[in-house]
Amino acid sequence: MKLLAGYPEALTEKPFHYCPGCLHGIVHRLLAEVxxxxxxxxxxIGIAPVGCSVLAYQYFNIDMHEASHGRAPAVATGVKRVHPxxxxxxxxxxxxxxxxxxxxxxxxxxxxxxxxxxFINNAIYGMTGGQMAPTxxxxxxxxxxxxxxxxxxxxxxxxxxxxLSVLDGSIFIARVxxxxxxxxxxxxxxxxxxxxxxxxxxxxxxxxxxxxxxTNWGISPLAAIDWLKENMLPVYPLGVLKGGEIx
Amino acid sequence: xxxxxxxxxxEAIAEAAIKAGCRYFFGYPITPQNELPEYMSRRxxxxxxxxxxxESEVAASNMVYGAAGAGARVLTSSSSPGISLKMEGIxxxxxxxxxxxxxxxxxxxxxxxxxxxxxxDYFQATKGGGHGDFRLCVLAPSxxxxxxxxTMEAFEIADRYRNPVMVLGDGIIGQMMEPVxxxxxxxxxxxxxxxxxxDGARGRPRNIINSLALxxxxxxxxxxxxxxxxxxxxxxxxxxxxxxxxDADRAIVAYGTTARIATSAIEMARxxxxxxxxxRPISLFPFPEKVIAEAANRLDSFLTVEMSLGQMVExxxxxxxxxxxxxxxxxxxxxVPSPEEILEQIILMGGGGE
Ligand SMILES: Cc1ncc(C[n+]2csc(CCOP(=O)(O)OP(=O)(O)O)c2C)c(N)n1
Ligand code: SF4
Numbered sequence: 001m002k003l004l005a006g007y008p009e010a011l012t013e014k015p016f017h018y019c020p021g022c023l024h025g026i027v028h029r030l031l032a033e034v035x036x037x038x039x040x041x042x043x044x045i046g047i048a049p050v051g052c053s054v055l056a057y058q059y060f061n062i063d064m065h066e067a068s069h070g071r072a073p074a075v076a077t078g079v080k081r082v083h084p085x086x087x088x089x090x091x092x093x094x095x096x097x098x099x100x101x102x103x104x105x106x107x108x109x110x111x112x113x114x115x116x117x118x119f120i121n122n123a124i125y126g127m128t129g130g131q132m133a134p135t136x137x138x139x140x141x142x143x144x145x146x147x148x149x150x151x152x153x154x155x156x157x158x159x160x161x162x163x164l165s166v167l168d169g170s171i172f173i174a175r176v177x178x179x180x181x182x183x184x185x186x187x188x189x190x191x192x193x194x195x196x197x198x199x200x201x202x203x204x205x206x207x208x209x210x211x212x213x214x215t216n217w218g219i220s221p222l223a224a225i226d227w228l229k230e231n232m233l234p235v236y237p238l239g240v241l242k243g244g245e246i247x
Numbered sequence: 248x249x250x251x252x253x254x255x256x257x258e259a260i261a262e263a264a265i266k267a268g269c270r271y272f273f274g275y276p277i278t279p280q281n282e283l284p285e286y287m288s289r290r291x292x293x294x295x296x297x298x299x300x301x302e303s304e305v306a307a308s309n310m311v312y313g314a315a316g317a318g319a320r321v322l323t324s325s326s327s328p329g330i331s332l333k334m335e336g337i338x339x340x341x342x343x344x345x346x347x348x349x350x351x352x353x354x355x356x357x358x359x360x361x362x363x364x365x366x367x368d369y370f371q372a373t374k375g376g377g378h379g380d381f382r383l384c385v386l387a388p389s390x391x392x393x394x395x396x397x398t399m400e401a402f403e404i405a406d407r408y409r410n411p412v413m414v415l416g417d418g419i420i421g422q423m424m425e426p427v428x429x430x431x432x433x434x435x436x437x438x439x440x441x442x443x444x445x446d447g448a449r450g451r452p453r454n455i456i457n458s459l460a461l462x463x464x465x466x467x468x469x470x471x472x473x474x475x476x477x478x479x480x481x482x483x484x485x486x487x488x489x490x491x492x493x494d495a496d497r498a499i500v501a502y503g504t505t506a507r508i509a510t511s512a513i514e515m516a517r518x519x520x521x522x523x524x525x526x527r528p529i530s531l532f533p534f535p536e537k538v539i540a541e542a543a544n545r546l547d548s549f550l551t552v553e554m555s556l557g558q559m560v561e562x563x564x565x566x567x568x569x570x571x572x573x574x575x576x577x578x579x580x581x582x583v584p585s586p587e588e589i590l591e592q593i594i595l596m597g598g599g600g601e
Contacts, residue, residue, distance in 0.1 A: 042449040045317070057455050063445035065316045066457040068339050071309035074301070078313020078321070079445060081297045082271060086447050104309070107302035 008032035010041045012061045021221020023211040024053055026178045027120060030188045031091070032060065034195055044087040045079050047072040051093035052126040070101020073108035076115045087198055089116040094135040095125045098160050105164065112169030112203040116194045119160065119206055122213040123232060130216030134158040137231055142216070157235050161208045165242035171203035172243040175236060177210040179225045183238075190240070197243070205243075210236055251426040256391045256416065257282035257324075259427045260350055261290065263398035264322045268433035269348070270296030271321040273310035275303055275329060278362045279418040280352035283324045304329040308336025308349075315345035316456035318444025320402050320435060324350035326418070327368050328359060330376070337411055338377030341473070342458030346405035348398070349383070350414045352421035355580040363581025364418030366503060369558035372415050373532040380470050382477045384412040384484060385531040387502045391425035397529070399431060404484060406438075408476050415531060417554060419504040419583070477533075486529035487538055491517065495524030497596055498542055500563045501552040502528045505584065509552050512589035523593050531559070539566035548596045549573045552589055554582075572596075 010032035016025045035041045041062055048056040050069035057064035067075040072090035080088040097105050097119050108115065124142055125131040132142040132149060135157050139148040165173040172194055176187035187209055194205035210232050212224035219227060254262070261283045264272075272287040284300065291298040301307035307323050314321040325333055330351045340347050353368045355361040372385045384404050388394035394416055401412040445454050460466040490510060492498060501509040506527040516523045526542060528535050543549070548571050551560035560575045567573050576592040578584045 043447045045445045045447060047313070054459060057457055061448075061453060063448050063454045064456070065313060065445050066343075066455070066459055067312070068309060068335055071306065071312075071336070074306040074309035075313035075316070077299070077306075078271075078273065078310035078315070079317040080313075081299065081310075082314045082317035082319040082321075083446055103302050104306050107306065111299075 008036050010035040010061050012059055014058045016059060017055060018052065019215040021212065021214045021224060022052070023178050024120065026184060027118065027187070027209050027211065028056065028059055030184070030191055031118060034188060034192045035062065037192065038195055038199070040087050040195070040199070044089065045083070047076045047079070047088070047090040049090065049092040049096040051096045053091055053093060053120065054127065056091050070096050070099070071104050072096065073101065073104040073113065073115070073117065077108055077111070077113050080113060080115050084114070087195060089118060091118045092120065093126065094119070094121045094123065094133045098134045098158050105160070106167070109164045109170045109204040109206070110167045112171070114198055114201055114203060116198050117206040118191065119208040120211045121208055121236065122211040124213050124216050126213045126216055130213070137235055159236070161206065161241050164206060169204050170206065170242060172197050172205040173241040175208040175210070175238050175241065177228065177233070177238055179210070179212070179228050208236070249428040249430055251428045253424055254391060254427050255282055255422065255424050256394050257352065257421045258286045259391050259395050260324070260398045260414065260416070261286040262429065263395040264348065264402070265290055265294060265296070266429045266432045267320065267399040267402040268435040268438055269320040269322045269402060270294065270435055271314045271319050272296070272298050272323065273301050273307040273314070273321070274323050274325065275301050275307050277326045277329045279354055279364070279421050280324050280326045280350065282421070283350065283352070304332035305335055308333035311347050312336045312340050312343070312345065315340060315347040316343065316445050318441040318446055320346070320438070322348050322350070324352065326352050326354045327356050327365070330368060330371065334377035337383070338379055338381065339458050340411045341381035341383070342379060343456050344409040344473070345411070345456065346409050347411045348401045348405055348414065349411060350398070350416065353415065353417050361581045362418070364504065364554060364583065365579060365581060366417055366505060366554035367558065367579055368415070369531065369553070369555060372413050373534070373562070381473055382532050384408065384410060384480055384533070385415050386412065386486070387415045387529060387531050388420055389503050389506045389527065391420065391423060392427045394420055395427050395429060408480065410476055415503070417504050481533040484530055485533045485535050485537070487535035488527045488529060489538070490525040490527070492524035492526065492542065494522055496522045496546060497548045497550070497593070498524045498526050498546050499550050499552055499589070499593070500526045500528070500539065500559070502531060502559065505552050505554055508584060508586055509589055511586035512593060515586060515590050516593045521593060528559070534562045534566070536562070536566035539563060540568065543567040543570040547571060550592055550596050551575050552584055552592070553577045554584070555579050
């Protein structure tokens with residue numbers, strides 16, 4: 001008999017610590033479902049970041065390695081080079097991946113490391129209390145851009161997926177969102193595609209997931225969904241930026 | 248007995264790592280240790296291993312963190328400024344209790360410093376170096392053969408304690424050519440499987456490599472576990488050598504290349520009838536404090552000689568514990584103390600007291 005719905009085996013029983021309305025939990029669930037569907041739970045090693053998802057190692061029912069801030073792609077490189085036949089993914093926030101860990105993600109992608117990165121872009125530093133991230137939008141108020149992000153002072157929202165897709169080592173880069181069921185389904189498809197390409201031994205794969213941080217955006221979960229749609233989608237257009245063919 | 252081959256220190260250390268069953272190397276170029284990664288880039292593919300030139304030392308040390316967590320014997324090497332960057336990964340490796348070997352071929356500092364030989368990273372190596380309450384086991388060779396032997400031992404110690412081990416050489420050890428032999432060769436396939444490693448939770452409960460503990464009581468408990476390992480190292484891993492100590496009335500304490508220069512000075516002093524001996528720490532952590540403390544009951548004075556402005560001398564003073572005077576002589580920043588300079592100090596330290 002085939003299980004059509006239920007609690008994913010790739011998640012532990014541990015309740016998430018995420019704030020109400022935070023979308024990290026949805027992405028965890030999608031990842032777990034993909035691992036179950038591909039039957040790779042026992043062959044996958046996940047790398048947790050430093051950020052709100054630092055405790056991801058408590059939630060995925062797989063071998064996990066907790067990295068230092070931004071270095072998950074380097075840790076993943078070490079794991080994958082030792083176990084090239086295993087599936088290795090990193091799960092990273094935008095402070096982790098797009099700020100302190102820029103060098104590590106760029107070079108992992110450029111080397112064509114056969115890993116998958118799940119990149120959660122919520123336009124802010126969640127864990128440390130709502131400071132500006134490199135992905136923070138123009139005029140967006142954060143605790144370290146109290147007058148709104150000033151592009152002269154703080155530069156522009158960084159488009160990591162666009163940057164990474166020009167590197168020869170990356171084979172699949174997609175930007176998705178999880179703000180409604182339709183987009184959640186699409187996000188899962190992209191995550192699955194990335195894992196399939198990794199399994200095919202092709203190269204570096206990344207799925208950027210637009211997400212919310214109601215707590216530090218200072219609005220309700222529902223208002224946060226609207227804010228994402230109105231403000232983030234125009235700056236971070238969804239879609240496959242590179243690749244995606246599975247042959 | 249294996250045959251002797253003439254090798255540069257850096258290359259000999261690299262080959263020793265391979266002979267110890269290490270198949271993974273992650274590093275970033277820096278003088279004066281470049282021959283080590285270069286050698287690895289040639290040799291590792293021959294033995295089915297992986298050499299990877301990382302984008303930085305920060306990345307390299309975190310790749311080591313990943314590979315060590317995945318259960319491999321893994322090496323990285325660098326020189327002083329690069330080791331500072333590696334300290335992030337090293338602290339995590341120590342916190343997560345993983346085995347790894349780090350080679351530091353020291354050069355002059357601080358800052359960019361210079362590229363000549365130095366021993367100015369003693370504090371960084373022996374007092375933790377990165378953030379948090381941790382220690383590396385630190386081994387300091389004074390010949391190329393000893394660099395080979397200690398590198399091979401470093402992997403054993405790292406596995407035994409699940410703790411990073413540093414081979415601390417100076418630029419001269421790295422660059423010097425000497426005959427060496429490799430008396431052992433380990434096939435990584437014969438090494439015991441690391442049951443805690445992240446290699447996929449196939450048919451077993453999942454493994455987690457982690458250094459985070461948000462509850463302070465949990466974290467303190469974890470720190471106490473680490474401390475117990477360091478105490479065990481102090482019992483079991485102390486290594487030192489002595490030279491002409493039995494009839495001595497005074498002793499030099501020196502390690503690495505400096506100990507060899509001190510040996511020449513001691514021979515010159517002996518010709519003048521001065522009864523001076525040598526205590527050469529080989530493990531810098533754990534520090535051979537007992538042998539120094541015992542010598543302090545018997546000898547009249549000590550002279551610590553370093554290629555620094557005085558770092559190990561603090562540990563010597565702690566070991567002597569005020570019983571006898573401890574003098575210091577050092578050259579730094581790439582300057583090397585000469586036997587004549589040391590001889591002058593031996594005479595000045597005056598065996599009979601001040
Ligand atoms: C070396 C280092 N610098 C800074 C921090 C503090 N820190 C922890 S999480 C974080 C930002 C996380 O933000 P992000 O990656 O966007 O993830 P989120 O919390 O939003 O999910 C920072 C700066 C740290 N832990 N380590
Ligand atoms: S702070 Fe923001 S990102 Fe972190 S758990 Fe809460 S809502 Fe999610």
